[in-house]
Amino acid sequence: MQLRYLFTFLFITTVLNVKAQSAQEDVLFFVDDSPVYTSEFLRVYNKNLDLVQDESQKDVDEYLTLFTNYKLKLKEAKALGLDDKPSYKRELSNYRKQLIKSFMTDAKVTDAMVSEAYERISHDIKATHILIKVSENASPKDTLTAYNKILKLRNRALKEGFEEVREEVHNGQTVYGEELGYFSGFRMVYKFETAAFNTKVGDISNPFRTRFGYHIVHVLDKRKSRGERTVAHIMVVEKKGDSLAEKPEVRIQDIYKKINQGEDFHALAKQFSDDKGSASKGGALPSFSSGKLGSQEFEDVAFGLNDLEDISEPFKTKYGWHIVKLIAKKTIPPFEAMRSELEQKVKRDDRSKLIDEALYKSLKEKYNIPKEQPALAYFESILNDDYFKRTWQLPSNFSNDIPKDIPLVKIGKKQFLYKDFGNYLLKVQRKGTQRAPIKSVVLEKYNDFLHSNLVKYQEDNLEIENEEFAHIVNEYRDGLLLFDLMETTIWNAAKTDSIGVETYYKTHKNKYLLPQRIDAVVASSSKQKTLKKVSKLLKKGMGLDQIKALVNSNDKVEVMFTSGIMDAEHQALPKSLQFKKGISRILKHNGTFVVVQVKDVLEKTEQTLEEARGAIMSDYQVYKEEKWLKELSNKYQIKVNQEALNNIKSQIKK
Incomplete structure (x- = not known):
């Protein structure tokens, strides 16, 4: 769900749905028989105080009106059973899973990954590579064959030259020899990126494996990042009815001549640029870095300007004709300024596997998981080659009380038994397992079993163990519920209420005028x-x-x-x-x-309903919501504790 759909008002984004309150706490108001406490109101008010733009929302009485309206809507949403909708529960569950990721990481490992990522985005690597494709689940025989092939190609490349070999062996099916151009951190899978950044300019890497197969990479150049550019541009696009003299290529050349005659670039952009978003600003565009624009031609011209105030010759992109002026250029921002952004990227990248390993280690320590697991010897004794054929079964005597009910490992308050791991082995064999020594297979499966259950136990108990996480989840829960209510009650209803929209338009025609x-x-x-x-x-x-x-x-x-x-x-x-x-x-x-x-x-003329439909629909939704809120106020009684409200006002004044 997009962020802009989540909440109707700014303050809604920070409301915390407090589930437990002390009986001694002051009740600020009731919505029917549901109490709302002063502590919740104060927390929300203080949290929003520096965020609200409307000064009226800083007034306690005005803010209380917003707050009670919010609570009325939540009351109605629950009365309608919107919190029982499968789509609501699914969306909340998905959000919770995403949020969990930011709360379950090893800080030290994450910091190391972030520092490494910053170093890599600060440079660009130019490289070519050769890939021998092989599946991640390939047999040991096929894997070895692919490795030997890439090793032979590396030896040839060292003798004959990388480019000659690359062009010769590329077939676009099993072998790829590709020019990659310049790239920096996060542009390639992590293993490939690491190999490229760890190979000296001019050298050919040793063979390495990614999920695509075995590679060798030839590093041609390494340079510091080109950083960011800020430019202004004048854009001319073709319009229906243009005369020959007004064709975009003619018009852009005329503008360029005026620039060369000494006329002001920014004034010309304001007068003639067809990019309405930037024209009023003299053609100025937001800053951008390499690879961020949808036009390589535009980017190359912009980064090709070296001195401030330099102006390009007219050039064409898929968007139209342009003239670009360099306003500012800067290098990669300082590390601290990028830390948060890089951390999010690291957690979404292949680097996350290293972070996961650190998480497993910390959870084992937290829940006192023994390093040794004597039970593995038993499972080694019952596993056989049928497991690789996906036909293996637990022995018949496994269903007896011994050994299926023998304790295996305890995570927090949850005890796992032999039968839990035995059933896990049965379940995961369907995915297939590469033939390997039984001992190593059992150890691998046990580690997978242990890791997944460690993470699940922590996730299931995170709201109990982490108050901040609990608040954020509750905030999202109520915000999502309110979105569903507004969508079904106001937004969608307004779209389908053609008679209501037409009536509203007829009574408010004087609002919708063409100037x-x-x-x-x-x-x-x-x-x-x-x-x-x-x-x-x-x-x-x-x-x-x-x-x-x-x-x-x-x-x-x-x-x-x-x-x-x-x-x-x-x-x-x-x-x-x-x-x-x-x-x-x-x-x-x-x-x-x-x-x-x-x-x-x-x-000035009145706009027709169709001409002003967008504005009318927006205004009608506001009108419909105001009317609906009055109905909710009659349906659910609000009882404000005036003494508690006065106490709040006195606290805020202090």
């Missing part, structure tokens, strides 16, 4: 003299292409035009422009000069 607009042509030039000439030509009724041909030359762009239906907020229009038919005087705008030909003035 006053003009059908206009805007001529822009850095020279007033040029615009005087353009103004005269416009008054004569001359076409834009003709004016451009007269005023501009192949080497110099003196004037550019923007035309269409525009409102007062349009980027091409000066704020001082009066909306009246005719040709305006010459006005200053965005560091240049403009003259505007107003062909027609379109007065």
